[in-house]
Amino acid sequence: MLPKIKPYKTLIYLDYAATTPVDPRVVKFMLPYFFKIYGNPSALYKQGREADSALRLARGSIGKVLNCKPEEIIFTAGGTESVNLAILGVARNYPLQPLPLLKGKRERGQIPPLTKGRLGGVKPHIITSKIEHSAVLRSCEALEKQGCNVTYIDVDAQGFVKIDELKRAVRPETILISIMYANNEIGTVEPIAQIGKTLQSLNRSRIKDKRLKILFHTDACQAAGALNLDVQKLGVDLLTLNGSKIYGPKQTGLLYVRSKTKLEPLIYGGGQERGLRSGTENVPGMVGLAKALELVSKNRHKENSRLIGLRNYLWAKLKLKLPEIILNGPELNLKHSNELRRLPNNFNFQIPGVEGEALMFYLDSYNIAVGTGSACSSGHEGASHVLRAIGLKPKAADSSIRLTLGKHITKKDLSYVVKVMSALTGELKGIGAF
Ligand SMILES: *Cc1c(COP(=O)(O)O)cnc(C)c1O
Numbered sequence: 001m002l003p004k005i006k007p008y009k010t011l012i013y014l015d016y017a018a019t020t021p022v023d024p025r026v027v028k029f030m031l032p033y034f035f036k037i038y039g040n041p042s043a044l045y046k047q048g049r050e051a052d053s054a055l056r057l058a059r060g061s062i063g064k065v066l067n068c069k070p071e072e073i074i075f076t077a078g079g080t081e082s083v084n085l086a087i088l089g090v091a092r093n094y095p096l097q098p099l100p101l102l103k104g105k106r107e108r109g110q111i112p113p114l115t116k117g118r119l120g121g122v123k124p125h126i127i128t129s130k131i132e133h134s135a136v137l138r139s140c141e142a143l144e145k146q147g148c149n150v151t152y153i154d155v156d157a158q159g160f161v162k163i164d165e166l167k168r169a170v171r172p173e174t175i176l177i178s179i180m181y182a183n184n185e186i187g188t189v190e191p192i193a194q195i196g197k198t199l200q201s202l203n204r205s206r207i208k209d210k211r212l213k214i215l216f217h218t219d220a221c222q223a224a225g226a227l228n229l230d231v232q233k234l235g236v237d238l239l240t241l242n243g244s245k246i247y248g249p250k251q252t253g254l255l256y257v258r259s260k261t262k263l264e265p266l267i268y269g270g271g272q273e274r275g276l277r278s279g280t281e282n283v284p285g286m287v288g289l290a291k292a293l294e295l296v297s298k299n300r301h302k303e304n305s306r307l308i309g310l311r312n313y314l315w316a317k318l319k320l321k322l323p324e325i326i327l328n329g330p331e332l333n334l335k336h337s338n339e340l341r342r343l344p345n346n347f348n349f350q351i352p353g354v355e356g357e358a359l360m361f362y363l364d365s366y367n368i369a370v371g372t373g374s375a376c377s378s379g380h381e382g383a384s385h386v387l388r389a390i391g392l393k394p395k396a397a398d399s400s401i402r403l404t405l406g407k408h409i410t411k412k413d414l415s416y417v418v419k420v421m422s423a424l425t426g427e428l429k430g431i432g433a434f
Contacts, residue, residue: 016406159188186329187346196235248292
């Protein structure tokens, strides 16, 4: 029997980590680029030049947030594509033989076959973590099939990458390290700036020894709305972010590519985006992405404090009604030299004896939308790879649920959520659903 509580009048959306609604100011900003300034940015007449200058402005505005040059921004169709471009692009650019043996220059556009044994070559090596988004994990797996070695390093019980382990994993043939800025399931903020510094000093000695520089990529899709994105401070060569997590349009994204970083494109054609992403540019999308990033960056500190306050409220109320709940991931409000160590909007916990997925469906009937892990993996992979990597048993992982807050959530919404959740939990335990 479902508890007799009236469904909420409007949807309480608590899955902002899966995607966000688009900010109406972003839509308004995009509209002229559908109807008025619809020219092809490559065209030389005025209509085309106007579209081109809109792209230039968008790149400039993003460059301010990322503290980089506008031309270092490559627009893509989302986070997944940017991640693929970063990882496959670096690997495919890498000649298989070690640098000192390299003779002559490889012709542009020629992809070296990534098979072992070429010139008795050494397989290139990539390091990533066990809790990355599937875009990163699947790209790395694809490269393993094509003859790369990949090390998937462990994280601790809160999801933090261990820098010592990362350093130990580095080999002479390591070409790339890809570590996410913040985790989409448990909100762990990885020490990217610290890894960047470590890598910079490592690279200095490698370059002296005529070995290849190790490139550093971070997947910042979850971090973009909440954390500092200064690529100089972070010390990254490549950074991925997308529109759909920051109140921008879906299928919009970018890859920051530090000057002089060589990548092989994924998509060949007219040579747009400095040859790295051919195809007529999505002008409204890119303009919208830039606007969305500008808006979230301006309001970042204020919104972070508001979300932390709401999350503290939710945790305190839930703990009161359901003392058995267990938090997954870093402590709430954990700080490290003034930097957040957990995303302000992320809340992931277990309710022992209750199946997360069942609870999710019941909450849906009260007009409450929550996640049970990552939107991209729930449904087909069994227990979350992230929760397993932080040491949860399959059953504990399956009794976990993820609530991610965002700008439309109020205290009143959360008080209703607590009411429904505690009533439902009693019911679900009563019928021994799990
Ligand atoms: C959403 C997300 C992606 C994928 O982005 P899309 O724009 O959906 O392709 C990649 N990495 C992380 C951490 C994400 O949260």
